Amino acid sequence: MQCQCCTDGGDNQVYNCVTRNRRLSAQLVICGRVKKKGKRSPGHMELLLKEMVMFLSPLFFVFMLGLGLTPLTLAQEDYGYRHFLSQHYDPQPKGRDDRYCENMMRRRDLTNPCKEVNTFIHGSKNDIKGICDDTNGKPGEGNLRISKSSFQITTCKHKGGSLRPPCRYRATKGYRVIAIGCRNDWPTHLQESFITPAQ
Known part of the structure; x- marks a missing residue:
């Protein structure tokens, strides 16, 4: 003025x-x-x-x-963690067979196109988050953290062919140590290649 x-x-x-x-x-x-x-x-x-x-x-x-940057950072961390949970977390699985995989992959929006391999972790959020610090984790290769405890998992592997829906999956149940990537002590990535399904 x-x-x-x-x-x-x-x-x-x-x-x-x-x-x-x-x-x-x-x-x-x-x-x-x-x-x-x-x-x-x-x-x-x-x-x-x-x-x-x-x-x-x-x-x-x-x-x-x-004030502007803090919510942005928190939002990014929150999105990464929520995305991780959406793709890999199922605390109370039912069936854990091929039908389970096909239903879960569709519900979690992993079928357009068909994701070739995806693993669902069955356990508590606290145990999974604990991998990012010394509570339940230890350093792995690169920026990965390796879980100290084993987790019950279900690995869903695409049966092959076209990656266009409808997607068909084969389920493999297991009990494995897992490797995850963390950002600011929050799980954001599951290293699929670290998990070798039982033959």
């Missing part, structure tokens, strides 16, 4: 203030003088406000930047 001090044609002086969108109506003020005892002139107050804005602007920018 820009303000200009001028006279109204008489003894009084006014501020004409212009904003980006509209012109504000002129307000009667006494420019550059003390209007009442104990109160400073509008010109002095305007200067004080400008100084405060100049001082606080960098701090406000840093504060807003922090």
Whole structure:
């Protein structure tokens, strides 16, 4: 907002203030003088406000930047973990046979196109998350973490042919140590090649 001090044609002086969108109506003020005892002139107050804005602007920018980035980071981590659970977590499986695989792969939206191999982990979320720290995990190759405990799993392998639906899967049940990738102590990736289904 820009303000200009001028006279109204008489003894009084006014501020004409212009904003980006509209012109504000002129307000009667006494420019550059003390209007009442104990109160400073509008010109002095305007200067004080400008100084405060100049001082606080960098701090406000840093504060807003922090507020903006924190939810973004949390959202990315939350998405990675939820995606991991959607693809690989089933705490209470039923059947664990070929039909189980075909139903689960379809429900988890892994059949367009048909995903060739996918493993479902049957266990608690806490035990799986614990692989990302020393609670239930240890360092593996690269950035992978290896579980200290074994998990009951069902591996669904595409029977071959076209990867277009309908998809047909063969189920293999097992009890295996698993390897996962973590981001900020949250599981985000299951290393399928680490799991060798029993023959």
